[in-house]
Amino acid sequence: MKTNKAARRVNGTGMIFAGTAAVAGAGVLLSLALGSCGDGRVCGTDEDLTEFVDPMIGTDFTGNTYPGAQVPFGMVQLSPDNGLPGWDRISGYFYPDSTIAGFSHTHLSGTGAGDLYDVSFMPVRRPLIVGEEPLGVHSKFSHSSEEAKAGFYKVHLTDYDIDVELTATERCGVQRYTFPEGECAVILNLAKSMNWDRTTDSHIEVIDSVTVAGYRYSDGWARNQKVYFATRFSKPFASVAYEHTPIKNDGGEDGTGTVATFDYQTGKGEQLTVVTALSPTGMAGALANLKAEGLGNDFDVYRENARDKWNKELRKVELDADNLADEKVRSERKTVFYTALYHSMLAPTVYCDVNGDYAGPDGKIHHAEGWTNYSTFSLWDTYRASHPLFTVLDPERAGDMAKSLVEFGLQLGRLPVWNMWGGETDMMIGYHSAPVIVDAILKGIGGKVDAEKALDLCVATARKGDYRQLDDYMNLGYVPSGKDGWSMSKTLEYAFDDYCIAQLALKLGKREIYDEFMTRAANYTNTFNPATGFFEPRDAEGKFPEGFVHEAYVEDICESNAWQYLFSVQHDLPGLMKLMGGKEHFEAKLDSMFSYVDEDIELPIFSTGMLGQYAHGNEPGHHAAYLYNMTDNRWKGADRLYEIMNNLYTADPDGICGNDDCGQMSAWYVFSALGFYPVNPVGGEYELGVPMFRKATVDVGGGKKFVVKAPELSAENRYVKSVSLNGKPLSRSSVTHAEIMNGGELVFEMAPLEEVK
Numbered sequence: 001m002k003t004n005k006a007a008r009r010v011n012g013t014g015m016i017f018a019g020t021a022a023v024a025g026a027g028v029l030l031s032l033a034l035g036s037c038g039d040g041r042v043c044g045t046d047e048d049l050t051e052f053v054d055p056m057i058g059t060d061f062t063g064n065t066y067p068g069a070q071v072p073f074g075m076v077q078l079s080p081d082n083g084l085p086g087w088d089r090i091s092g093y094f095y096p097d098s099t100i101a102g103f104s105h106t107h108l109s110g111t112g113a114g115d116l117y118d119v120s121f122m123p124v125r126r127p128l129i130v131g132e133e134p135l136g137v138h139s140k141f142s143h144s145s146e147e148a149k150a151g152f153y154k155v156h157l158t159d160y161d162i163d164v165e166l167t168a169t170e171r172c173g174v175q176r177y178t179f180p181e182g183e184c185a186v187i188l189n190l191a192k193s194m195n196w197d198r199t200t201d202s203h204i205e206v207i208d209s210v211t212v213a214g215y216r217y218s219d220g221w222a223r224n225q226k227v228y229f230a231t232r233f234s235k236p237f238a239s240v241a242y243e244h245t246p247i248k249n250d251g252g253e254d255g256t257g258t259v260a261t262f263d264y265q266t267g268k269g270e271q272l273t274v275v276t277a278l279s280p281t282g283m284a285g286a287l288a289n290l291k292a293e294g295l296g297n298d299f300d301v302y303r304e305n306a307r308d309k310w311n312k313e314l315r316k317v318e319l320d321a322d323n324l325a326d327e328k329v330r331s332e333r334k335t336v337f338y339t340a341l342y343h344s345m346l347a348p349t350v351y352c353d354v355n356g357d358y359a360g361p362d363g364k365i366h367h368a369e370g371w372t373n374y375s376t377f378s379l380w381d382t383y384r385a386s387h388p389l390f391t392v393l394d395p396e397r398a399g400d401m402a403k404s405l406v407e408f409g410l411q412l413g414r415l416p417v418w419n420m421w422g423g424e425t426d427m428m429i430g431y432h433s434a435p436v437i438v439d440a441i442l443k444g445i446g447g448k449v450d451a452e453k454a455l456d457l458c459v460a461t462a463r464k465g466d467y468r469q470l471d472d473y474m475n476l477g478y479v480p481s482g483k484d485g486w487s488m489s490k491t492l493e494y495a496f497d498d499y500c501i502a503q504l505a506l507k508l509g510k511r512e513i514y515d516e517f518m519t520r521a522a523n524y525t526n527t528f529n530p531a532t533g534f535f536e537p538r539d540a541e542g543k544f545p546e547g548f549v550h551e552a553y554v555e556d557i558c559e560s561n562a563w564q565y566l567f568s569v570q571h572d573l574p575g576l577m578k579l580m581g582g583k584e585h586f587e588a589k590l591d592s593m594f595s596y597v598d599e600d601i602e603l604p605i606f607s608t609g610m611l612g613q614y615a616h617g618n619e620p621g622h623h624a625a626y627l628y629n630m631t632d633n634r635w636k637g638a639d640r641l642y643e644i645m646n647n648l649y650t651a652d653p654d655g656i657c658g659n660d661d662c663g664q665m666s667a668w669y670v671f672s673a674l675g676f677y678p679v680n681p682v683g684g685e686y687e688l689g690v691p692m693f694r695k696a697t698v699d700v701g702g703g704k705k706f707v708v709k710a711p712e713l714s715a716e717n718r719y720v721k722s723v724s725l726n727g728k729p730l731s732r733s734s735v736t737h738a739e740i741m742n743g744g745e746l747v748f749e750m751a752p753l754e755e756v757k
Contacts (some may be wrong), residue, residue: 049314050307052331052338053150058110058660060095060653062608062617065343065660066107067093067148069166069173071309073374073397075278075350077107078166078173080155081117083135085195087605090114092194095653099131100157101138102189103166105173105278106227108420109346110660111378112606113427114195115221115420119229119276122187123177125160134194137187150314150342151306160184167303169293170350175274176299179266186264186274188212188231191245191257196220200247201255209236213283217255225421226359227278230286234273234297237262273297280422281365285353292354313345314338316393317674320695332651333692337673340649343656343666344386348401351375351421359422360411371448372397374404376420380428380493381619381661383435388678388686389667392700392740395445402440403448405433406457415461429468429486429558430493434458438500439682442507443737455508458501462494462517470494472540478526481537481545481556488527488537489558489620492568495524499571500682524569528579533589534562551598551613559606563593563613564621570680573630587631593624594640609648609657616644617658622668623679626687629733635719635756638690642718645672645692674698675708675748676735685734690720691748704743712750721751 058065068079081092083101088094092107102120128137138159145156153166163178177186190202197220204214213230245257264272275294279285296302319334352358352373360366366373390398408424409415415434418427437454440446446454465471469479469490479490502517529536529544536544537556550562557565566589569576577586595612603610608617614624625644628637648657649669656665671677675691691710698706723730726744735746 047315048307048311049338050150050310052334053310053314053342054335054339054651055148055150055153055342056095056146056653057336057339057651058343058653058656059091059093061656062605062658063654063656063660063665064088064091064110064112065656066091066109067146068103068107068153069151069168069306070346071151071168071170071306072313072345073347073349074168074170076105076168076171076173076276077109077116077346077349078103078105078168078175079107079153080164081120081194083131083138083194085114085134087112087114090195092117095143098140098142099135099138100141100155101135102187102192103164103175104192105229105276106421108376109343109662110656110665111662112659113221113425115197115225117192117194117197118216118218118225118227119173119278120189120192121175121274121276122189123157123160123162123164123179123272124185124187125162125180126183126185129159134192136192137189149307150310152303165299165303167299167306169302169305171279171289171292171354172275172277172294172302174294174299174302175276177272177274179264179268179270179272181266181268184264184266186233186237186262186272188260188262190214190216191243191259197222199255199257200224200249200252202258203256204242204258204260206240207287210234212260213286214258215283219249221425221427222421223423223425225423226280227421228281228283228286229276229278230283230290231274231276232290232294232297233262234271235264237264239263273299275302279353280351280359281353281357285355285357289354310342313393314341316699317341317670318697318699319693320697335651336649336655337670337692339651340666340669340673343660344389344663344670347376347378347382347662348374348404349376349420351404361408361419361422361424362411364411366407366411368407371400371403373407374401375408375422376662377401377405377416377433377436378418378662378664379416379432379436380418380430381664382667383432383681384619384622384664385667385671385678385681386663387436387439388681389670391439391443391445391737392698395443395701395741399440399445399448402437402446402454405437406449406454409433409457409461410453414464414467415457429490431458431461431497432493434461434497435500435682438504441504442682442684451504451508455501455504455510455513458504459513459517462498462501462520473523474520476526476540477523478538480540482539485555486558487556488535488562489556489560489565489568491527492524492535492565493558495521495569496571498523503682521571522575524572525575525579530579533580533585535565535568536562549601551596551601553601553604553607558620559604559618560615560620561607561613563596564607564615564618566593567624567627568620570623571683573627573679577630583631587628587633587636590624590627590631591636593621606658609644611640611643614640615658616648617665619661619664622664623677623687626677626679626689629687633757634733635753638719641672641689645669675710675746684737686737686740687734688720688723688748690718690750698740700741700743704741706740706743707745708748709745710748710750713748714750716752717750719751719753719756720748721756722749723747724749
């Protein structure tokens, strides 16, 4: 298995600091950082927190993030592409590479599927450097010439002696090229194909001496994707030349791959600003977006506006750890936190024109009146922590996202699973838009959602018998093995979603629907094998496999093994504990999951960040460390959380131990570093963990602040002795969403292990 710094931090058994002594030895990182301004001041609201965002984090190993420019949740993700395909380059960029072949306007952050890369520009000086396909026109570059901050990216193209700077608005990408003297050009390539994505048709037309517009249609993970654009150059181009390549499309009209080259005779140091607006509806929409967001050619103004947008979001959490004397470690830990907060806000993305128009999955143009439509929902991942984080930090946006999912579902005819750019990819399993929608309604931020229609949509999807073995699930009470794959995982995921639907039915007074779906929510029990104490695949005759290896990765378990799915019953943990034989057996299974290593099992690419059988690099077990709250030894959870936070999240390019998955890995860190986490994402409660900072202040809106304090926090005092909320002892291991949003003060009394055992 490929290793990074996180993966290399292992002992001879393959465990990462597996044990209390090892965690205590993690040294200065456990001094727990973060956050004074370095001059004795408490960090204030005027601090430029973008200085603590490093978009390079996650661009190496398996993070699959991109380093380019974007504003929070923006439609445009303007970032460099290395020009080569491959799993490592799914985001278009891989840190170990040394070539750049274009700067395209759409990218996916941290996913496992390669798509988008729309509307790619490349500035050049003749003669062109052309590599074998698929690389094509490109340049070498060096990391020493790169700079990446929130909303800004800069690089020097070595072969052409051109500086490229990138920034963005919600719907526009803004580039500034600084040229050498000579015959230079800007190449607009709409014919590229990379990874899963391929052009099916394209068009470029000149509007005037500085403006062009067109479209790129493509097919891939996003089926029949249509991206329209309008571009304005700050100076007229001397000439334009076109290259047209016929494209043969299966089952549809043939198309054309179009490349346009805009020529310039430049002087040394001459600059050109290129502003490109995107639209999902048409060239007219792109031109309107350009007029609304792309007026002016002053790159620095755009960059400053992007920085302001990011600071507005980042300043919702202020960190204070003035006890930490080591400036380097303070900066690194602060960078880890604010980069995680940044990554959590790259998706979902705005998906509508400035007037509210957007294209739906039904092929029609729809209009969002009084709300913003969003797309790019990696729901199998993000329902767990990303969307709950939005309900705390940006409730209005979270409500719009829920509305977006409902409207998309109504247009599609069923709940979305993994949608982007107006299309459904059907990636992964479950119908996890249900928890996002239900959570927003239950928390009172889904006011723009028609709750009755939302329930009808959820119920219709869950009863759709011809969809992904739901007929078997309803008839047998589980999804049988031997058909479409991932059967065991489907049962567990469906059961959780059914629980969510039941909660919405209860709120709306639909008792029969509530009873039906609470019964379905217990279907997880039907795939539990009492003879082994694990969830296992089960065939249509009701038989479990003989000699099933729980450490193995098999087709009936989605991107995981039986250990990693063992605790995937977030909605009924008491019921799971009962199945396992009680509290002691439950704790023993947790201990084993975090410690047992089978070196004979070859780990697949998605099993990274391993602690025993726990894989932090993938999502199904993300809540597991918090389940020690249900045992008599909560301190074990503290150890596990510190292992993960300090060793699997670093301020390096390989500092994310698995696919960031549109921000889920990062949202896990943000919650966990604050000291609480939504084990049940629709339960309205957050299980307490251990904070990473002596003080964190969360702006929850309406002038209210929720302050988390741990004044005695240190490497030794990393265990929770007691907790108080607003000055009163807290007898439970959780806080409610309402308590957080009402503002107040949560104080952890920290102590050494001997005082809490």
